[in-house]
Each structure stands twice: as structure tokens, then as C-alpha cells.
Amino acid sequence: MSKVSGLQKPQGAPRLVALGISTDEVDPLLAFFAALPPQVTWAIVFTKPLSLVQLARLKEVLHKSGGPILEWLSTGMRLAPGRVYLPPRHACVELADEAFVLSPAPEGETKPMHLVDTFLLSLLGRDPARTAVVCLDRVPLDGVLGFQQLGEAGAPIFLRPRQGLARRKGQGVLEPGRMPAVLARAFEGETAEPDDSAALDRILGLLERTCHMEISAYKTDMLARRITRRMRLRRHDSFYDYAEALAADPAAVAELYDDLLIGVTGFYRDSEVIQTLRTKVLDPMVASCDGQKPLRIWVPACATGEEAYTLAIELAESFEAAGRAPNFRILASDLRQSSLDVASVGLYDVGAVETVPEVLRDKYFQRVGGQYAVRKSLRAHIVFSSHDALVDPPFLQLDLVSCRNLLIYLNPEPQARLLSMVLFGLRADGALLLGQSETLIRDQDALEVIDRGARLFRKRGDVQPRPVPLPEQDLPQGDPLKLQRPRLGIGLAHRDHVVLNGFDAVLRRYAPSSLLISAEGEVLGWFGAASVLVRKTDGASLRTVEDVVHDDLQIPITVALEKLREGPFETFVRVLKVELAGGAPGRVQLRFEALDTAGAGPLLLVAVTFGDGQTPVPTPQTAPEAEDALFLSRRVQELERDLRLTERTLQHVTERLEATGEELLASNQELQMANRALHRDNHGLNHSNAAIRAQAEDIGLYANGLEAVLDALGIGFVVVSAQGVIHRVSAQLAVRLNLASAPEGLDIARLGLGPDFDALPQVVQDVARSKRPAELSGEGPGGTLWLRVFPQIGPSPRDPQGDAGGDGVVLVFHWPRGP
Template structure:
């Protein structure tokens, strides 16, 4: 819930400050969960307003790390979700290697690698399949994340004993060295894992990837940002490359660019079709009937190409520069001396954009590639915007003879689009002002929206009744005092609800045992701090989840009969002892008290589970 002292744009101002000050762009994250995590950190430093929190960030550089650790929840582990990793080991990896010759390199990208367990799991998987020596020769694993602190931990490759307890002993013996109470990943295998910072929303993707692992990362972003990230992941993959997602993520809206290999394990393959919006450009020229001989035709073609107002470079099928026109020489500082050199030896191959991946894609897929919104700084210091077309030059029999790279200057068009967008925003602002002719009514409406969180779900209804509100404006003006009185009453009720919620939160926090409350459908209604400490699952992750779907060490199937009986019998209460694995990976024995949750009338509304550790598993109880 937003503080009453915050203006509507204060939260967005905070996101803008984080982007400008530290380069973290959280604008694509889901607003509800993002706001909740920021609020949690603000409560820890006893601040209520976003403006006050921005002031704290400006004077305390260490506060950034605490905030980012709260937002970027790095929950990971070796071979997390073992069933999916087993499918990767038995089906995906053998098929990948069989499709390639014994000398072909294998490129893997672990996106959102956190503290590195996922990347090292991939290293062990492929080292087991190929042998350590062949793995070092063929495999490169690129592990990226936006959290520099997590990357620093990943580069050290040092983990506590609890982190490797669930691994098979032979893997621990083979790939980890013991140092005091820590386990250090094997150095010669570690050299094939390259860690680096990469923001999936802003930074360019790594190209020609055979297996891209991006698990439980997309779920933090909104639908629009997910679509943008998936397009980048699609580009990053080599033809027939594989995408491995987390079990909570789906690609229902992107079936056109990914084919499912195994939906249950969330494995998808890059489609061979061209994504919508990228047109096909024929490489062959049109032929015309000649009505007479044309002298010096080769010279005419040469001058026409050289005098073209659009910068253009033509390379051979072997990536050797064959032609450079005058405009390309002016824009990129090329000259006739560059003809005959390899494209990779020229600055234009990687600036203003990495061209080699697009050139290779155009050659392999035999289709034109369009690269939009490329920023370029001219010699004068002015910023220009380019749209680059990479067109394969194909003979009539399908043979590739070269690639044409054309740089279109779209700076003026982009400026017009920006002006149009600005004009549209002005029109929208004017329209909103016309809709809100009564300043007091607008203020009242904003206060109501900020005090009652459920009103967010009725936003569409408010928009659909906007015309009716306009016709009732005169009546609303005459009843303004009555609305003000109603607003005061609602504010008092909101304060009472806040007090009740604070009291209930204090009760749940004060209970030392792990406490979980489920409804009649066995969905979690409450999850206290004791349960968080016991299972390592936060309340916002557990609430609204089905009890049987929680990915924790509690054997919920053994509790299911007692829970169902408690839901059926209002007087039922029992204690069940079960063996479980706590969040530290330790086997413990739990005493779980299961009783019915009854309303004042005595009917069953759900079930209460009170969990206490009574000993280590296997020890006398």
C-alpha cells in the first residue's frame, strides 16, 4: 500500500533514480511485487515516503546494495528441480551432442545465474557427458546476472557444505575440493565458465547459443518486458538451439518463435521461421529487356553504387570486404585500402553494433535481417539513429556469393516519431484534465484509490463509467460536503483495518513455531516468519499457492490425510510426526499439529498447521 504522503509519480521517480544512478532498469518489473519489496526495505529503515527514501539513497551508497538484495531474490541451488535436470541429462544433452560433430564447439548461456550454482550444474552435466578433457576443449558456458554481488560470489566458486549435501557423493568427490568447511569447484573445469554482467532488458544478447538456460527469471517481469526478453533470447539461439525455462514459466504467447520439446520440463526449441515484422528481401535483381547497347556498363554500376546516398558495405561469402561506397567511407571512416580485408578486422564490424552475428544469421538462414534503433555518434558529436539491413546475396541456384550491409539514417524519422509521441502524451494529458474538472473530486478519488488496494482491480470499471461521471459533475459539486464526510469515514475505517492487520501480523510474527493456514481448497492463506525460517520460502511466495505444490522439504503428501480430515471435521485435531529437510538442507523430525480453522458459527473454513522441530531425522524422538 502506498503511503498517504506519496504523490502518484513518486514510485516512478524512485525507479528513474535507480536507473540513472546505478544503471538498474526496474521499469519492466511487475509493479505489485516490486512495490511490495521496496516497501519492505523502506520499513526496515523506518521510512514511509518514496521521496525520503530517495534522499537516503543519495547520502548512503551502501543502501543500494541492501535494496538490490531485497529486489533481486537470488534463490538457486545445484540441480534445482532434479526431475527437469535429469531429463536434460538423459535426453537433451545426448541429442545435442549427437547432432554435432565431435569437433564442433558447444556454447551455453546461463541467464540470471545468481551465485553460480546453475552454471556449475551445467558444467558438471556436460563434463560427465563428454569427459573433462573434451569438455574443456569444446564447451563454453556464459553465466550472466545483473547483481554484481552475486557474480562476485559466483566467481569465487566456494560453497558451504549444506549447498552440496544433496549432490551425489561421486560428483562432490570429482568436482569439488575441500577447504576448511567450504567446497571449492574444480579449477580446470571452472575455466570454461565465464561470468559477466548482463541486463536481459537493456543489454545485447550473447549470440550463437546452443543451449540457453533462463530459469525462474521471466516470472518477475510484466508481459511486455517478457515479450522483449524472449525476442532477444530467440535471437541469441543458434538454429535449432534449445531454451530451458523454470517450471513456473510458459511460452503460450510466443509459440510462433519457439516449438515445445517437452512442456512439462519447460524445454523449447527455436523455430526456423522468420518472426513477424521482419520482411524478406530478395537478393536477385530484376531483369529488364534491353532495347539497345549500353556502353561502359560496369563503370556505370560502380559509380551508381559509390554515389548512393545510403552507406553500404558488401562482403564476400568468406567475410572479405568487396565494396565500400562513398557514404560508408564518410560515415565510418573507411577507405579503398579496407577492400580485401576481413570484416572482423574493421571497427564497423562491432561499432555501432555487433554485425558478425547478424551476418552469420543472414548467411545461414538465407534471409534479410533488419536491425532497428541502432545509436551512432557522428564525428561532430551529434547522435544519429541507424536502421541496418543485412541482405544475403544469393545466386539463382541458391548459392551464397556475399552479403550486403546497408546503413539507413533514420534520425529524422525517429525525431518525428518522438515528436508524435510527445504530442500524443500532451493530448492524453489534456484529455485527463478535461475529465477532471473538479479539483476537489479528483483529490478525493486519488485518496480513495491509495487507501483501498482492491480499487486497483476496479480501474476498468471506473474508466467505463467516466462518461456517466462527467454528466453527474454538477450533482457531485452540490454534494461535495457529503462526499468529504464519507471520505473521512472511509479514512477512519482504513485506519482501523490497518490496526487490525498490524495486530494480526504481530501475532503471526510472535509465534515462534512455523505456522501455515490453508483454505478448503488447500491454498495457503497465511505463512509466518517461523515458516519462512524453517523452509526458506517467503510469505509472498507461499501465499495463494497450493500446499501440495510448494517446493520445500516438507513431505506434504504425508500430511494430506490429516489436512483433509481437519477440513471435514470441525473438532478434529492431531499431531503428525514427519521427517523433513529444512532450508539449510538438514534432515529433521517435525511435529506438525493439524487442526480445523473455524469461523464464529463453527463451520470449517480451512486448516491450521503448526510446525516444530523435535529432533534430527533418524534420531530417537
């Protein structure tokens, strides 16, 4: 509960939802309002002004759903249930005693973060059980102070998934479409997130961090089912217990990760679909192939490879039927390395190949003991690779994509992203095969149906590929010093630069003359006079002893590194003659010590002492050098023995490497080309979006200025069709006539102007027909009104029923202004 003193918390006050969203976000806003309960009684207050696009789309949603009334905030307006309040630009809004107070933003505090914090902090006096905050920003930067204090006071805070704000007590992370239902339960006193749900979130977060899996892309119910199955196999009774076990056992996390990845596949699965694909796509594709470039097929989420091999068999058969040598390449990708290993070997049990027709089984498989192995001639056409279809750039110049039963496990946004990538990679007239339970919900204009029953589509040649949306980068959370240890030398990249600069200053001042080297031989840093023993580098990110350190020091450092790797390490000293700058000879004493890094692997510290006349350095001796040479000689013999064993091992895999090396190189080049193309497209899209946002801001400023001028003149207007249907009303006139909700689509007779204006509908029709202006005056809402009716030049806007309507009219209202 809040500890704010001197504030009376009104009982029975309306339930208030403070809602924040950036001006470039539209979909989360619509998802939230579309999911509002019928006849909602909350007061929803936007913490920032909306863009023109957001406002127009919001009006559409509220008009269709009959949702809460939309109102512009003004000073003295009291908070009322069933309302959506919009703040004006550059105004400081506060809530005091359930009434809004508006004032000009203080100079220098017109940025959204200041204005949002001001409003949120004014809510601390309310009952936290009747106050909630919803942040739909992708990354919540505005109002962070208000979030924290309201959350500490007990008010529920709701954020979108993958946001950068660290989650605190009282905060829920939900998709925008789920927030209203959870809000309703929270306002009724129910727990917004049960303990079991919080434990499930913990499991999903652990998977995302450990396995680099985009958990938010997959449907939560599917993930919960698979986690429940593995939890029961592990004999745990609750998500909480299972989460504790996973946190202590990395092997269990890897086991769960394998369970979550989609792995259902088989040879000739849905044989009727395969036959349709052969006759309607593969055979025509082979017939039109020019023979210069191979046909290219992508199988995302290929699992253990049965689907890819099935397509390879059918393509080989199609080429043979056409009397041509097979010329195709299948790119089969998956996230699970264990599945790719099985697919690459191509060795399957008898039961797995039972669905392959016997003639084809004998032709493309050979019996190996109790299993069947795919023949090398067929395997040579397939490249299996690790590839995340949701994150990595798509393959390009594809003739066919077989993406069966992957979309059904994804949420709508990742579905759209994957389809965009597929369309981007397909050639014009390329084909797309989906699973039997999958339906296209977007991009239908870019595809034409080949066979609806088989879920087989073709990309239209006249449709340009859409820019592929790249996934956003997660922001780091938590204590930065716990996320990554400070690393000496190059590559110091950390958001807390003050701490790191302090580390560097201490090392420069107090560290002895020394070199710091990793067990792998990377020179991490050097200090003091030891810099004269280091060559200048070209800024490369990896600096080895061989590339950086003085030649005379390399043998003893190599010996020390070998001893460090073998362990345990005993400190020892070497004295050397070195050739310093300018060719002058000198003596150097090297002291080798091992540094423990608390589990991150040992480091080698080489302390350097020079014979400068002040610090005595012993005379170099030959015994240590002979000892080092003997040590290296033994090590070389061991390495030669290991090399011979390695050569014999490599003989068993050389054939496979030769077969796939060229394919992997080609795939890598394709990925690089795709990556460059994607970045170019997205760069252009970002420029376009920035220009659109700037234009929208200019239009908004112009519209607000025009409204201010009209209000100063005491003028308002209404645009009406010839049938008397309202198309648009100026903002100040809507306020004066108490038209709180969007009046567009209403009949002019429902304006409620009073009996002096009962003839207005007939006057509208007369003016629309005769093209001659007319005048009316009388007592209306708020006092005397003068009204002139002008014919509109040009076509009238269509009314909501879709009737053309002929020419419309413009009603210009004028009311007397005060002194």
C-alpha cells in the first residue's frame, strides 16, 4: 500500500486505467480496445496524445463495438466511468479529487517522459485497488518513475512481452489482447497472475535465456501442454517445483528444449497431398527448368529429414520421367541439432520407411542391418543446416517452400513474419505448401490457389515482395555487473561506462608491468612498460601471442600456456635476452602466474621486469631454456601422435565433407546476400516510416492550429451527405453540442439542436439539390446559434451504408463569444 501522507483516498471512485502508447504503435492499441468487456465501466486515460492514424483507427473500433465514449480532456472535467479521455498536446495533466487539472507544460519539460510521470504520480492519492497502469510501448521509456511508485503502492502494472523494463512486484507481462480480461479480474479483487502462471513464465524465461529460443513466437497453450508433459515425466507436481528443478539442472533445460521443438514428420505423410504436389507443381516445374540453374526447395523445421527426402525422391522421379538428369537442391533447416544429425546420416528404422512405396524404397534406400540408409546419390541433393526460420534471413531464389504444420504453433505476429520471409524468398510463380490444418490469414493478395484441399499456393508474379520485418533485439535486464564481467583489454562494451572507465583507470595506474593472456592464447591486455614487448595491432578483435608479442618471448609463453592447460600450474621464472627498439639488446625477467577467474577459465599473468640499471635482473641461464625445449619436444611428440589418430578419424568423414562442402559454401553466400538485401529493404522502410511520422506530426499541428482559430472565432462546421448523414464534425463544435462519442454516421436530425432547427434536414436536402446557400438561426445548446448551409463542390463522401449519395453540404455554425 502507498505510504503517501496527507492524501485522502476516495472510496467508490471510478476504476481508472492509465494507458500509455507510442505514436507509431497501432496494432497493440487496437488489440487492447477490441478485447474490452462489453459495457466496460472503467475510465481509460491516455497518458500521451495519439497520432492522427491512431485516433482514426480507435474511433473505428469504438464505433463498431459500441464501446466507451471518447472525450477530450479539459480543466475541471470530472472522472466518469465508461469514458476514454484524450489529452491535448504539450499539456501537463494531473488528477486531483477525481477532477482533471490541465496546465501548460513547464519550459524544458515538454518531453513525454516528464508529462507522463507527472500524471502517474498524481494518481498516488487514489485507491490502488481501483487504479491500474497499462503500457503498450514496445520499450517503456516514459513514466518509469510513475510505474515504480504506483506498483509499490499496490496498483497493478501491465506491460507487453519483451519490454526492457525490469519486472517488479505487481507487474504482469501480457499480450495487449489479454490485458482487459486480466484487468477485469484484478479490479474484482482476483489475483491477476496466479502463482502457477508466474512459475510458467519463469520456465519460459529460462528457456529463452538459456536456449536463445524466441518463446513469445509460440502459442502459450501449446508450450504449456508440452511443459506439462515433461514435468510429469520428471515426476513434479507443479510448475513451481519444475521451475526450481530446471534452474538447478542445465541438462533438464536442454531436455525440455528438445521436447518443445516441433518434431513430427514422416515419409510420404499425407500421400494424397504429395501426389497433388507432384502432378501440379513438381512435374511442370521440371518441364520448364532450363537445366542451367538447379531447382531450389526449402523445407523449414525439417526435423529428422523424412519430408526433405520425400521431396527429393519425387523430384528425382520427375526428372527421370522427363528424361533429364536430376538438377535440384533441397535446403532443409531446423533448430534442433540432434534432429539434423539424424537427417544428415539418413539412417532410419524399418517402421519409419514403411510408408515409402516398395519400388521407391528399393531404388533410393539400401538395407544396413536392421535399418534403411538413404543412398548417397539422393543425399547429395540435400543440405541440412541449423537455421531459425523466425530470426535468420530467408533463403532466396526458391522454387518451392514446404512449410507444413509450423504456422499452427505460432502466434499471429510471428506467423506474419514467417510468411513475409517465405514470400520474400520465393521466385515469381514459386509454390508454397502448407499443412492441412493451416490457413492463410494474410498475404492472400500475394498468392493464388493451386489446390485448396492440398493447401498448395503459388506466388503471383505481379506482386512485389514485402520488406521482411527483422526481430527486435532484447534489452538487457537486471544488474549490468552481473550480466557480464568486465573484461580487460579490447572489446569493453557495457552500458555502465562509468564503472568500466574506473576499472581501466585503476589498472593503468596500479597494475605492474605485465601481460594478461587467456588459456587459448589470446592477449587480453598489457600494462606499464610491458607495452614495449607488444607489436602494434590493426584493431582486430582477436590478438594471439604469435601476432602481438615480441618474438623472443613466444617460446617461454607457449610453454607456460601448455602448462596452464594441463594444470595444476606452478609459478616459475624465466630470464631472456631480447632485442628492444632500435636494435639495442636487453635483459628481461618473466614471472608466470596463473589467475583464477571463478569458473570462467584460468588466465596467465606474465609479470615483466627489465634490466634498467635500477632493478637487478639475473643473467640468462641455459638450463631453463633446455628445460623448455625438452618440454616442447615432448609436447610435439604428443601432438604428432594425436595428429595421426586424427588423420585416421578424418578418413571416415572426408567423403561426407567433400559432398557437402560446396553446398555449405553456396548456402553461406546466399545467407550473406539475403542479409544484405534485408538490411537494404529495412533501411529504406525506416526512412519511409520516419517521413510518414514527420508528415503526420505536421498534419496534427496544422489541424490543432485550425481548431484553435475556429474556436477563437466562435465557428464550427459539420460535413453532411445529401441524405443527411454526418461525415465529419469539428472538435470544438462536438464539445459544444455534447457529442462526446464519435458522431460520424449519425443522421443530421439527431444532432439535438433544439426546435428552432427542426427544419434542418429539409434545408440540407434543398441546398444539396438547388446548390444555393441557406441560413438558419435560433436557440441551441449553450445559447444562440447562427447557421449557414453551403453546397459542397464535388462528390460527397460515401455514407456508412455505401450509397453514393450525390453532392453533400457543409454546415457552418457561429456562436457569440464572450467579452
